[in-house]
Amino acid sequence: MKWSSFKYLARQGLHNMINNRLMSFASVGVLTVCLIITGVAGLFTANMNSLMLYLRSQNEVVVYLDENLDETGLASVDSALRSISGLKEVTYVSKDEALDLMRDSMGDKADLFDVFEGEENPFLANYKVVLQDVGQMDEIVPQLESISGVVDVNVPTGLSDLVVNIHKAVTVISVGLVVVLGFVSIVVISNTIRLTVFARRKEINIMKYVGATNGFIRLPFFVEGIAVGLIAGLISSAIVLGGYQLLIIYSVDFPAFWGAILNDVLLGMGQVWWKVLIAFLAFGSLIGSVGTATSIRKYLHV
Amino acid sequence: MIVFDRVSKVYPGGNTALKNVSLHIQKGEFVFVLGHSGAGKSTFLKLILREEKATSGRVFVNGKDLTRMKEKDVPYLRRNMGVVFQDFRLIPSMTAYENVAFAMRVTNIPEKKIASRVPYVFSLVGLSEKMDKYPDELSGGEQQRVALARALVHSPQLIIADEPTGNIDPELSVEMMELLSAINSVGITVVVVTHEHELARHFSKRVITIDHGNVIGDSQNRQDAGEDAGEVIL
Numbered sequence: 001m002k003w004s005s006f007k008y009l010a011r012q013g014l015h016n017m018i019n020n021r022l023m024s025f026a027s028v029g030v031l032t033v034c035l036i037i038t039g040v041a042g043l044f045t046a047n048m049n050s051l052m053l054y055l056r057s058q059n060e061v062v063v064y065l066d067e068n069l070d071e072t073g074l075a076s077v078d079s080a081l082r083s084i085s086g087l088k089e090v091t092y093v094s095k096d097e098a099l100d101l102m103r104d105s106m107g108d109k110a111d112l113f114d115v116f117e118g119e120e121n122p123f124l125a126n127y128k129v130v131l132q133d134v135g136q137m138d139e140i141v142p143q144l145e146s147i148s149g150v151v152d153v154n155v156p157t158g159l160s161d162l163v164v165n166i167h168k169a170v171t172v173i174s175v176g177l178v179v180v181l182g183f184v185s186i187v188v189i190s191n192t193i194r195l196t197v198f199a200r201r202k203e204i205n206i207m208k209y210v211g212a213t214n215g216f217i218r219l220p221f222f223v224e225g226i227a228v229g230l231i232a233g234l235i236s237s238a239i240v241l242g243g244y245q246l247l248i249i250y251s252v253d254f255p256a257f258w259g260a261i262l263n264d265v266l267l268g269m270g271q272v273w274w275k276v277l278i279a280f281l282a283f284g285s286l287i288g289s290v291g292t293a294t295s296i297r298k299y300l301h302v
Numbered sequence: 303m304i305v306f307d308r309v310s311k312v313y314p315g316g317n318t319a320l321k322n323v324s325l326h327i328q329k330g331e332f333v334f335v336l337g338h339s340g341a342g343k344s345t346f347l348k349l350i351l352r353e354e355k356a357t358s359g360r361v362f363v364n365g366k367d368l369t370r371m372k373e374k375d376v377p378y379l380r381r382n383m384g385v386v387f388q389d390f391r392l393i394p395s396m397t398a399y400e401n402v403a404f405a406m407r408v409t410n411i412p413e414k415k416i417a418s419r420v421p422y423v424f425s426l427v428g429l430s431e432k433m434d435k436y437p438d439e440l441s442g443g444e445q446q447r448v449a450l451a452r453a454l455v456h457s458p459q460l461i462i463a464d465e466p467t468g469n470i471d472p473e474l475s476v477e478m479m480e481l482l483s484a485i486n487s488v489g490i491t492v493v494v495v496t497h498e499h500e501l502a503r504h505f506s507k508r509v510i511t512i513d514h515g516n517v518i519g520d521s522q523n524r525q526d527a528g529e530d531a532g533e534v535i536l
Contacts, residue, residue: 005410203404206391209351210452211381212408213374 009216013223016196024224027192028232031287034181035236035280041174042279043244043272048167051265052134055163059134061144062154063127069149074125077149081127084143089130098123124151135164182287189291193225197299204299214300221292229288233280240280241273303329303460303491304350309359311345311515319345321515322359327493329459332486334502335495336519337512343495346512347464350493351385352376364459381409384453388465390445392437398448399424399433405452423451427481443474450481460491467501479505 017024065077081090093101099121103110116122131140137155144153197204207217248266304327311320320342327333337343348354349361352368361368364382371379392401399420406416424430427447437445446466453461463482467475479494479501486492496502502509511519 002410002412004413005407008407202391203393206393206404207408208377209380209385209387209391210405210409211377211379211456213377216408216410 005216006219009219010223013220014227016200016220017224017227020192020196020199020224023192023195024228027188027228028235030188031185031229031232031284032236032239034185035232035284036240038174038178038181038283039236039240039276039280040243041170041177043240043267043276045170045174046267046272047265048170050267052163052167054265055134059131059137061129061131061137061141063129063144063147063150064124064152064154065126066149066151067124069125073149077127077147080147081129081144084140086132086136086140087129088132089128091128093126093128095121095123095125098126182283185287186291186294189225189228189288190295192228193221193292194295196224197221197296201299208300217300218292218296221296222289225288225292226285227288229284229286230281231284233277233282233284236284237273237277237280241269241276244272245269303327303331303364304493305360305362306349307360307362309349309356309361311342311349311354312357319515320349320356320512323512323515323517324359325510325517325520327491329491330486330489332483332492332505332507333494334505334507334509335493335512336497336499336502336509338497341497341512342515343497343512345515347462347495350462351383352379377409381456382458383460383462384450384456384458386446386449386453386461386463386466388468390437390449390469392445392448392452394437397434397436398429398440398451401437401448402452402455405455409456419455420451423454426454427451441474442470443477446470446474446478447481450478454485458490460493461485463492463494465496466494467496467498475501476504 063081065074069077078092081087099113099116102123103113106112129144131137141153141155144150204217248269251266304325306323306325309320309323310318312318323342323346335343335346345354349356349368350363352361352363352371356369359369363379366379368379392398393404396404402420402423403416406419411419421430421433424433427450429444429447429451432440432444435444437448440448446469450461450463461482463478466478466482470478482492482494483505494501509519509521510517
């Protein structure tokens with residue numbers, strides 16, 4: 001195809017879009033909404049992944065030791081612990097250190113703990129163990145419990161199970177949304193193009209009789225479909241990324257715990273914006289062209 | 303130019319439009335295809351344009367077997383023929399000039415060639431003055447000439463006129479037939495499909511009469527058949 005012909009046909013496509021502005025507006029609108037919902041789901045999934053990584057890095061298990069454990073006992077516990085695979089960090093905290101840690105956390109009330117010095121110290125010596133992967137929790141914990149000299153293992157299972165389940169649910173829902181909304185968008189775009197095609201069926205008929213190839217006849221409609229997709233992609237990127245930027249700004253003011261977690265977890269704008277933009281433009285133009293392809297076939301049979 | 307070899311066309315649903323039709327139209331001939339509505343004229347046209355495929359038998363246009371032609375080659379077949387429809391089929395939102403240029407644009411012809419070719423074909427049909435008018439500003443006869451200009455723009459070897467007198471005044475139809483004669487005189491094959499006996503009789507040309515899907519008459523009245531017509535490049 002010659003460049004001048006391509007330009008002519010592309011102009012025709014854009015011209016169609018303007019002539020059909022009400023329908024174009026409607027399909028840009030529907031596609032924008034679909035993309036926004038998809039985008040929010042996608043960003044939510046990405047941030048859930050980031051939260052998972054965060055929690056995985058935070059998965060600390062505390063292994064409490066028998067009060068009456070002697071030096072040899074301690075040494076054997078230590079070597080037993082270090083022989084378990086899948087542990088990232090193993091840190092020993094003695095009774096005194098445990099007391100000091102508690103004092104530190106109490107600030108100016110630290111002297112309350114003075115009575116617990118020496119023989120009266122109620123804290124147990126323990127190991128802080130960080131797992132490489134929170135998913136291995138179920139395998140590693142029984143191994144920790146079976147070491148002789150260990151009296152208790154404190155596991156944050158509740159949180160990790162919840163997070164794993166939410167993550168799964170979010171992933172499934174996101175994929176479902178993308179599929180369903182993608183389908184809806186294709187139907188909407190295909191209807192818009194069908195209207196354009198219908199309005200121009202006379203021209204198409206003439207084009208067929210004067211010997212235009214199907215590719216030539218289709219091109220303006222593809223231009224229209226893809227333009228609708230790209231416009232929707234741009235608008236929805238702006239809206240989704242704008243909203244996300246606000247979330248990043250305001251997450252600082254969130255209540256203490258959430259604020260802290262969000263700060264660590266929320267993916268930065270720099271990591272996100274180009275992915276969202278590319279995905280939206282690609283998804284928009286894909287849907288635009290698929291919608292066009294499904295609507296125009298019937299009229300080409302002359 | 304056009305050869306029908308024992309061609310039958312049966313539409314889905316069992317409606318037989320053409321029955322075992324054989325005919326031969328030479329290059330440069332001027333032929334009327336005469337028949338009542340429903341006689342099979344439209345099917346005859348559709349087979350030549352390869353809009354429909356013959357159920358049996360073979361159709362050749364310009365040496366090409368249309369019954370075996372691939373779908374992707376059909377546009378190129380049509381570029382060698384110009385069709386003037388009964389309802390003209392002009393695009394109302396385009397000027398006469400644009401309507402003709404459109405036929406060239408959609409077949410990948412460079413803008414420069416369009417700019418020189420379109421005014422030329424308008425001069426051939428005697429409508430140079432009205433190139434910039436819209437179809438609804440033109441009379442029926444003028445619209446038909448725009449349609450003819452569009453049919454001529456690809457320098458076709460074959461012009462088909464479908465009921466050229468159907469939508470215009472009788473005196474204009476004579477004018478149109480004279481234009482078609484002039485086109486024929488430079489060696490272009492002209493096929494006029496009509497239901498008007500008067501029109502066919504008025505010009506002493508070959509008349510193929512179709513009725514109920516059969517060729518019931520073929521007057522080989524060809525005193526100005528194109529074999530000896532001069533080769534003029536149109």
